[in-house]
Amino acid sequence: MSGYxxxxxxxxxxxxxxxxxxxxxxxxxxxxxxxxxxxGLKCSPAQVAQVRExxxxxxxxxxxxxxxxxxxxxxxxxxxxxxxxHCHAPCLGISYRSGEQVTSMxxxxxxxxxxxxxxxxxxxxxxxxxxxxxSALRRGRPTERALTGLTxxxxxxxxxxxxxxxxxxxxxTLQWLPFxxxxxxxxxxxxxxxxxxxPWVSLAVVESAKYARLTRSSMLETLAxxxxxxxxxxxxxxxxxxxxxxxxAALTPVIALSALDLGTMFGSAVLTESLFGxxxxxxxLVSSVAVVDLPxxxxxxxxxxxxxxxxxxxxxVLYAVADRRVVLS
Amino acid sequence: MSTxxxxxxxxxxxxxxxxxxxxxxxxxxxxxxxxxxxxEALGIVGESGSGKSTVAYALLGLHSGTGARTGGTATVAxxxxxxxxxxxxxxxxxxxxxxVFQDPLSALDPYFAIxxxxxxxxxxxxxxxxxxxxxxxxxxxDRVRIPDAARRSRSRPHEFxxxxxxxxxxxxxxxxxxxxxxxDEPTTALDVTVQAQILDLLHEVRADTGAGLLLVTHDLxxxxxxxxxxxxxxxGRAVERGPVTQVLTAPRGDYAKxxxxxxxxxxxxxxxxxxxxxxxxxxxxxxxxxxxxxxxxxxEPxxxxxxxxxxxxxxxxxxxxxxxxxxxEQDGAIxxxxxxxxxxxxxxxxxxxxxxxxxxxxxxxxxGPGGGGEPLxxxxxxxxxxxxxxxxxxxxxxxxxxxxxxxxxxVVGESGSGKTTLGRMLVRLLEPTSGVLRFEGRDxxxxxxxxxxPLRGALQxVFQDPVSSLNPRRSIGESIADPLRALNRSxxxxxxxxxxxxxxxxxxxxxxxxxxxPHEFxxxxxQRVGIARALAPKPRLVVCDEPVSALDVTTQAHVVELLDxxxxxxxxxxxxxxxxxxxxxxxxxxxxxxxxxxxxEEGPAERVYRSPQHPYTRQLLDAVPVLDPAGAADRRxxxxxxxxxxxxx
Numbered sequence: 001m002s003g004y005x006x007x008x009x010x011x012x013x014x015x016x017x018x019x020x021x022x023x024x025x026x027x028x029x030x031x032x033x034x035x036x037x038x039x040g041l042k043c044s045p046a047q048v049a050q051v052r053e054x055x056x057x058x059x060x061x062x063x064x065x066x067x068x069x070x071x072x073x074x075x076x077x078x079x080x081x082x083x084x085x086h087c088h089a090p091c092l093g094i095s096y097r098s099g100e101q102v103t104s105m106x107x108x109x110x111x112x113x114x115x116x117x118x119x120x121x122x123x124x125x126x127x128x129x130x131x132x133x134x135s136a137l138r139r140g141r142p143t144e145r146a147l148t149g150l151t152x153x154x155x156x157x158x159x160x161x162x163x164x165x166x167x168x169x170x171x172x173t174l175q176w177l178p179f180x181x182x183x184x185x186x187x188x189x190x191x192x193x194x195x196x197x198x199p200w201v202s203l204a205v206v207e208s209a210k211y212a213r214l215t216r217s218s219m220l221e222t223l224a225x226x227x228x229x230x231x232x233x234x235x236x237x238x239x240x241x242x243x244x245x246x247x248x249a250a251l252t253p254v255i256a257l258s259a260l261d262l263g264t265m266f267g268s269a270v271l272t273e274s275l276f277g278x279x280x281x282x283x284x285l286v287s288s289v290a291v292v293d294l295p296x297x298x299x300x301x302x303x304x305x306x307x308x309x310x311x312x313x314x315x316x317v318l319y320a321v322a323d324r325r326v327v328l329s
Numbered sequence: 330m331s332t333x334x335x336x337x338x339x340x341x342x343x344x345x346x347x348x349x350x351x352x353x354x355x356x357x358x359x360x361x362x363x364x365x366x367x368x369e370a371l372g373i374v375g376e377s378g379s380g381k382s383t384v385a386y387a388l389l390g391l392h393s394g395t396g397a398r399t400g401g402t403a404t405v406a407x408x409x410x411x412x413x414x415x416x417x418x419x420x421x422x423x424x425x426x427x428x429v430f431q432d433p434l435s436a437l438d439p440y441f442a443i444x445x446x447x448x449x450x451x452x453x454x455x456x457x458x459x460x461x462x463x464x465x466x467x468x469x470x471d472r473v474r475i476p477d478a479a480r481r482s483r484s485r486p487h488e489f490x491x492x493x494x495x496x497x498x499x500x501x502x503x504x505x506x507x508x509x510x511x512x513d514e515p516t517t518a519l520d521v522t523v524q525a526q527i528l529d530l531l532h533e534v535r536a537d538t539g540a541g542l543l544l545v546t547h548d549l550x551x552x553x554x555x556x557x558x559x560x561x562x563x564x565g566r567a568v569e570r571g572p573v574t575q576v577l578t579a580p581r582g583d584y585a586k587x588x589x590x591x592x593x594x595x596x597x598x599x600x601x602x603x604x605x606x607x608x609x610x611x612x613x614x615x616x617x618x619x620x621x622x623x624x625x626x627x628x629e630p631x632x633x634x635x636x637x638x639x640x641x642x643x644x645x646x647x648x649x650x651x652x653x654x655x656x657x658e659q660d661g662a663i664x665x666x667x668x669x670x671x672x673x674x675x676x677x678x679x680x681x682x683x684x685x686x687x688x689x690x691x692x693x694x695x696x697g698p699g700g701g702g703e704p705l706x707x708x709x710x711x712x713x714x715x716x717x718x719x720x721x722x723x724x725x726x727x728x729x730x731x732x733x734x735x736x737x738x739x740v741v742g743e744s745g746s747g748k749t750t751l752g753r754m755l756v757r758l759l760e761p762t763s764g765v766l767r768f769e770g771r772d773x774x775x776x777x778x779x780x781x782x783p784l785r786g787a788l789q790x791v792f793q794d795p796v797s798s799l800n801p802r803r804s805i806g807e808s809i810a811d812p813l814r815a816l817n818r819s820x821x822x823x824x825x826x827x828x829x830x831x832x833x834x835x836x837x838x839x840x841x842x843x844x845x846x847p848h849e850f851x852x853x854x855x856q857r858v859g860i861a862r863a864l865a866p867k868p869r870l871v872v873c874d875e876p877v878s879a880l881d882v883t884t885q886a887h888v889v890e891l892l893d894x895x896x897x898x899x900x901x902x903x904x905x906x907x908x909x910x911x912x913x914x915x916x917x918x919x920x921x922x923x924x925x926x927x928x929x930e931e932g933p934a935e936r937v938y939r940s941p942q943h944p945y946t947r948q949l950l951d952a953v954p955v956l957d958p959a960g961a962a963d964r965r966x967x968x969x970x971x972x973x974x975x976x977x978x
Contacts, residue, residue, distance in 0.1 A: 226435035233389050233430075234450045234501065235422035244449075245438050322440070 008316075012309045019305045021065070023298050028061050032292040038096035054079055055096065068093060068298070092302065093295030097288070102299035106281065110303070112182045113280035116272065117265035119196055120203035121258060127204050128211025129254060135212065136219035136250075137242065147212070155209030163202040163275045170198065180276040199276045203269070207261065214257060219250040252322055259315030263308030336407075338509055338541045339365040339388065343401030344411075346383050346392060346565075357383040359565035360401070367508065370535060370542040372552030372573065374588070375562035376881035377852070384562075385513045385545045387411065389428055390418050406508050424454045427502035429531075431514035433494035437486040444470065444482025447501045454505045469500040473530060491744070492523035499530060509541045510534070516551060520743035520908060525952040528555050529965055547881060549592055550954030553577055554961025561585045574958045591886040593911035595938065595953050703770055704731040705902045706755065706870055711764035711774070713750050724750040726926030727764070732870065737896060737903040739917030739934060741910055741949070747926040752872045752906045756788040757781055768870070786816045786866030791892075793875035795855035799847040805858045806843030809833070812865045832861040836891060853884035860891065864899070872904040877912060889916055910953050914938055922946045 035052035036043065043051070052058050055078075056067060070076060071091035078085045078094055085101075087094065092102035131151055135144040154162070170177045180198050183191035222228065223246050231241055270282030281300055288296035346358040357380040365371045375381040386392055387403050390410045403410045406425045408417055430436035438446055447466035451457065457465070463482075471478035473496040486494055495515060502510050512531060516524040532555055535542045544556050552559055552573060559576040561569035561584065569576055569585035580586050713725040725747045732738045742748040753759040754766065757773060766774035773784060789812075792798035799808055809829045813820060820828075830840035836857040847855055856876060863871050873892065877885040893916055896903050907913050913920060914934055921931040922943065930943040941947045951968065955961050 226430065226432060227438040229391075230428075230430055230436045230498075230501075231438070231446075231449070233391055233422055233428045234453060235419035235424065236449060236453045237419070240449075240453075245440075248440050 008313055012306075012313065015309055016302060016305055020068070020298060020302060023301050024061070024065055024068070024294075027292065027294045027297065030292060034096050034292055034294055037291055037293070038099075092299035095288075095293055095296050097291055097293045097296075102295045105284065105296065106299055106303055109279055109281045109284055111184060112278050113266055113269055113273070113282065115182070115185065115192065115196055116199055116203070116269055116278060116280060117262055119200045120207070120265065120269075120272075121262050123200045123204035124207040124211060125254070125258060128208035129215045129251070131208065132212040132215025133219060133242075133247075136216045136223070139220065151209040151212045154205040157206070159202050159206045159271050160275045162205050163198065163272065166198050166202055167276075180278065182278050182280075196278075199272050199278065202275075203265075203272055211254060211257070214253055215250060218253050219246060222246045222250045225249070248322060252319060255318050255322065256315050259311040259318075260308070263304070263311040266304045266307040337364040338367045338369075339363075339403075339405050339543070341384070341388075341401070341403045344384065344387060344403050345400040346380070346387060347398040347400075349396055349398075354398070357397075357565055358387070361562075361565070361567055363560055363567070363570070365509070365541050365543060367541055368535070368539045369558070370544065370556040372544045372546065372556035372559045373562055374546060374549055374552055374559060376547055376588075376883065378564075379562040380565040381545045381547075381562050382513050383565075385428070385511045385543065388509070388511055388543065389422050389426055391422075393418070419453070423450055423507070424505045425507055426509040426511060427505070427507040429495075429498050429502050429510060429512040429515045432518050433491060433498050434486060434518075436498060437494060439486055442483045442485055443489065443497045447482075447497070447504050450501055450504050465504060466500070469503045470497065472503060473497070473500045473534075475500070490523075491519055492526060495519060495523070495527050496530065499527070499534065503534060503538070506538065507540060509543065511543045511545070513545045514547065515544070517546070517548070521910065521949060522743065522952040524551070525954070525964075525968060528954070529968060531555060532965065548954070549577065549589060549882075550956055553954060553956050553958050554965055561588065577956050577958060587883060589956070591883040592956060593882075593886070593889070593909070593915045595911045595914060595950065595955070705734045705736075705769060706732040707765070707767040708755070709765040709767075711751070711754060711766060712762045713747075713754055713759060714762045723926050725754065725761075728923075728926070728928050730921055730928065730931065732902050732904060733918075734869075734902055735896065735900050736919070737893070737905055737917050739913035739920040740904060740906045740923055741908065741913045741920060742923030743908060743949075745925075746923040748906045748923050749874055750926075751923070752790070752874045752904060755904055756790050756870070756872050757784075758790065786812070787869045789863035789866065789868035789871045791856070791859050791863045791871060791873040791876045794879055795852055795859050796847070796879075798859055799855060801847050804844045804846055805838075805850070806830075806833070806845075808847075808858065809862045809865050812862060816866045828865070829861075832864055833858075835864070835895075836861045837887075851884070852880050853888055856880060856884075856888050857891065860888075860895070864895065868901065870902045870904070872906065874906045875908065876905070878907060878909060885912065892916065910938075910949060922949070 033048070035048050035055065035057050038055060039048050039051040056064055059067075067076060071087060071089070071093060073089060075089035075091045076087055078087060085094070087101050087103070090103060092106070094101050095105065098105075128151075131147045135147045138144045138147075167179070171179050177198060178194060181195045183195050185192040223242075228241055228245055231245060232238075236245075266281060269280060270286050272278070273280040273283045274286075281303070285297065285300040288300070341361055341363050344358055344361040345356060347354040347356050359380070361380075361384060363371065373381045373384060383392075387399060388405055388410050390413055392399050392411070393414070399411045401411075405421060408421045408425060410421060413421055437443065441449075444463060444466040447469060448459065448462035451462040451465050452459070455462070467479045467482050470482050475481050475493060475496055481489075481493075486497075489497060495518075499515075510531070515531065516527050519527060528551065531542065531544070534540070542556065544552060546552060556573055559569075559571065559573045560567050561576065561580075561582070563584050569580055569582045571581075576585060577589065580589055708731070709729045711725055711728045712723065715722045715724055728747075728751055730738065740748050740751065750759065754761050754774075757766070757776070761774045764774060765772055768784065768788070773781065776784075799805070803811075806826075806829050809832055810825045813825050813828060826843070830843060833840045833842065838854060838857055838861070847858070850858065856879075860876075876892065877888050880888060889912060892903065892905070895901060903916070905913060905916050917934045919932060920934045920937045921928045922937065922945065923929070924945050930937060930941065930946045932942075937946065938950065941950055951964060955964065
């Protein structure tokens, strides 16, 4: 088991390394001069050269990359010309644009995106698995057709259209809800909840369709299995067949999919974040890409990658817990 | 509701079951009647598609709510199984009647401990505490002789062996002391030694609890020792019924006769008129339709039935098949492989008239290993390991054997014995870990794929499952053409086409079917396609891995016959791998018995079966069900005694 954990960790590190190399290379090739951006448009060529020197942009790319990795492990120092700024490990560099430390920028926004993604997932799992289950059990009846239609419609509409509709109806017209905003869970849980409810709902409406499909088909498959027939032939009630015997097997693919989705959500919730004006990672990523703020982009991608890898590892463990035949090795 | 103080336990009258298919319906059971008294045992025998399992399901009301339409009546302990609902239905399922399913792995929930699953059944019917239900589970597991039942009840199904899983299913059936046990092919997925144990257990349980038993199976050997009455089903109808002894020794109907005669015999005889279903061709035509042998042809096939010796019931049935004067031991039949010359060919001639196909290779000009000339295939100390450090499995652990030209070598063994691994190495689908694999004098064990390519055509394989070994998206003609095109790129489409058509014809399929797809064919026909595909590149060695184990017994006989005919006509060498000792005997000149990756015994088929040297071979042979009910009872007693002495030791 410990061997498994070690190998798994090594694999995670390898994935993140590859990811960082790719993203570094992509930006090295991309047009735009980071030094110019960091310095500002009014800088003289001499000033730009100075900034380039300070940020280490004059070094060959592999040296820059080595510094970047070193910063993650041990922290590093940046000179701003007049003073030296120490960036603690794990240091993801400093923003070319604002001069802020990327690590602290990310840490500020991570709770926003985390709240959005986790809460959204809870809701879309409830909605998706619920409708999937219901349509499996009501197969071929009007209920199933109605549910399938509804989830398909939800899936077909882009998230910002749904979000906008929700905003207009609930915040503007009916005024049942406040306009979404982010209040940290720790300072006011109620405000946190109400402030994020609409973003969650819009995410859930869009995401739940595929969970409904997956749950439905995997439930139908499980219900057709021999061991379900066994317990039916032994007079075990249908409800118990579903809740105790079928559900567990039917949900294993759902676990795998939600792990993937949760990880990706950290980097791709940008539409939702922008629409509802939430200061999350996705929003920051998009604006940084536009100005070639390499450290921020690399930092966000690394953190997102880390979340994806971590969520998948968690899914594998959950898988093994759910199905004891799976041996982690 | 009365729970029948009088009257039979099961009463089925005019039972019909229709399944909707597309626009129409398929009538799976068509007006079936039977009764089963308390404590009695009835066997329902039939081939796939005969409707036998549908009947079993009907008795537990398992058709309700599935879309199937039922008619007639079926009552079990006073409950109307076809129309019961709610509490009556739940009571019927598990408490009055309990079902033992075929595949014990898929029939149990992989996620839960065995004991919990049995406890759940108990709690579905009895108002008892969780703890009491669990205790009952351990009790029944102990009853079916799961060792250390309390501890093993916490294991999940995948931690049990196949036999133990089947025991656990029987334990589940016993949990609520049902009045009727319905066993649907309870031993089909099991090895022969385990099959014997499970049948013994069912027998014992019935004797102890007084429950009635309905045993559904395709295997006549399984019913012989286990039931009082037999009902033979075909196309949803009962075509034969009666006391087991009568049905197995003197069947009245043609179908039952054909079924019985198609069963491969362990004693190596192809029952006269046997292996010959109605309509099949018999060389010489000496066999009368009813299975009796014309006087002139009354020579025992292999001359092996000594007067008064072990005569299979089938032979008695055939009346006059064992003509005292004809029961002459013939040299050719017993002598190993190729040592026979003149007398062998003489016996071959005599034999063909009786419908017996199997005669040692020498008789038809093949060269056995002892017959001079180098063997086609020679294997020395072949090994194959799987897995890595720490968890290495020696699937094949030092096997040496030879296959002569035109000879059939049978390889028997139970699951996990390494026989499939061996077979795959022989045609180099797998690379041996070590050892010598000499084909036509050349060591091909270590050849790389590129070097092997010219030999691929000469080494072919026929696979077990004719469904999954054919690509469902390619027509059968294309499937057969593929190896031709792969090996000979210069062939034109027209040449390929005509070669495929002649191959189809050769294996008994209509060449017009070139463009049909596998799902349009029956299991036996699909296996013929598999054989045609193997023959396409003109192989010299064909390894058949369980080629007939997925087929019905009558189909089995035809496919085995085809293989043997092809071997003779095309001068092939066959390696015939199977778990079924009787089938192997039917086709093989020599037999190798495998266990745990090694060959424990090898020799001429005749010798191995008649006087097995290794205890394991003897154990295997003893476990094979026999068709004679009295013999089956004797064997059961012998097994029990052996188990008792083993336990006492």
